[in-house]
Amino acid sequence: MIAPQVRELVFARLDGAPVELEAGQWVTLLLPLEGPADLPPPAAMRRSYSIASPPRGTPEIEIAVTLVEGGAGSTWLHRMEIGQTLLVQGPQGFFVRGKGVGKPALLVGTGTGVTPLRSLLHDAIARGDTNPLVLLFGVRTQADLLYAAELAGLAAAHPHVRFEPTLSRADEAWTGRRGYVQHHVAELWKELRGASEAEPADVHVYICGLNRMVGSVRELLRGELGATREQVHSERYD
Ligand SMILES: Cc1cc2nc3c(=O)[nH]c(=O)nc-3n(C[C@H](O)[C@H](O)[C@H](O)COP(=O)(O)OP(=O)(O)OC[C@H]3O[C@@H](n4cnc5c(N)ncnc54)[C@H](O)[C@@H]3O)c2cc1C
Structure with missing residues (x-):
């Protein structure tokens, strides 16, 4: 377990x-x-x-x-x-880096939806890709953060990798992000795109988990945040 x-x-x-x-x-x-x-x-x-x-x-x-x-x-x-x-x-399956190879990436997963993102992360590191990679991982409580020590270790060892867990039912002692992944996507997307409005980085987003979360993150990216179809990759579990 x-x-x-x-x-x-x-x-x-x-x-x-x-x-x-x-x-x-x-x-x-x-x-x-x-x-x-x-x-x-x-x-x-x-x-x-x-x-x-x-x-x-x-x-x-x-x-x-x-x-x-x-x-x-x-x-x-x-x-x-x-x-x-x-x-x-x-x-x-087609939930692979695809056209996002060698580009900055935002990986968004909830629950066991983190598993293909873990694979993508290890693979990018093994290939020597040093583009920024941010993993936004949502679960209910700290105990539900599967692979947390390993993912935090990857981030500590590789300056281009960031691990951003968020808890929807955090206890008082938790000092990290709180709430659903949806609340943190815009900030991380904008950060990865960079300061230049004229020439934003070609960030690719990989979203995996249950349909409701995937749908709402896709909607946010494709609507308000102006991501193109090619930049958004997703896998739904139900
Ligand atoms: C491409 C793909 C990859 C998948 N990868 C994983 C994976 O890595 N790990 C994993 O646990 N499941 C994964 N799933 C879901 C998995 O295939 C099953 O649907 C799940 O194990 C439930 O099957 P079941 O027979 O126990 O329940 P069922 O009676 O078939 O399903 C009951 C309901 O459970 C819900 N459900 C499905 N998956 C989950 C989940 N992960 N968490 C909470 N509720 C869920 C759905 O709403 C579903 O309608 C994946 C699904 C797809 C399509």
Whole structure:
């Protein structure tokens, strides 16, 4: 468990071959549950999970699963035993750096939506990209900040990286940002764009999490803040 509701799972390919992936992609797990009756056996329930680990040429990938109340897939994965095997499809998906490679980036995630951003961050650092990278990460409480020590460590070790956690239900002792990610996006976007109105930096924004948050951050960026379609990349979990 890497947060009260989040279990990290590490999978390794049985054939020992490296997993070919692009940072930000996801996999589909075929869970051996009873599926619709019209599916031929073995019926499987398909659930997608972002890959939390960066490309590193090894047979392993990491994912982080939020336990959803009454959710069959996440409950199964929270009970999965060490050594059990699963069929996995992918990696796939277009939530990758794309045209934002080599440009400043604002990464916005809530809950386990931080996982593909963790992959993007590690990957950019491994590639030696020194453009500014700001990770805005929203959860409820400090205990819910999965990977917090690691992400703070990356920021401490790399001057171009900033880690900005924000808590919607912070206790009094919390000295960091408060409230939803939506409240902090404009400030960080403007900061990354730079002081020059005439020649703002080409900042790309990567947003991942539940639909409501992703929708409202997209709306803010594309509307009030004037971001172009190309500058805004997003992944929705529901
Ligand atoms: C591209 C993609 C990547 C995804 N990556 C991840 C990931 O890295 N980690 C992860 O935990 N989930 C991820 N999800 C969500 C995941 O696929 C499942 O939807 C989730 O585990 C719930 O499945 P379930 O069978 O337990 O519940 P269901 O009964 O299928 O879903 C119940 C409801 O749970 C809500 N829900 C879905 N995901 C979450 C969540 N993360 N937190 C809170 N509520 C949620 C939705 O509103 C959904 O309608 C991803 C989804 C997509 C499409």
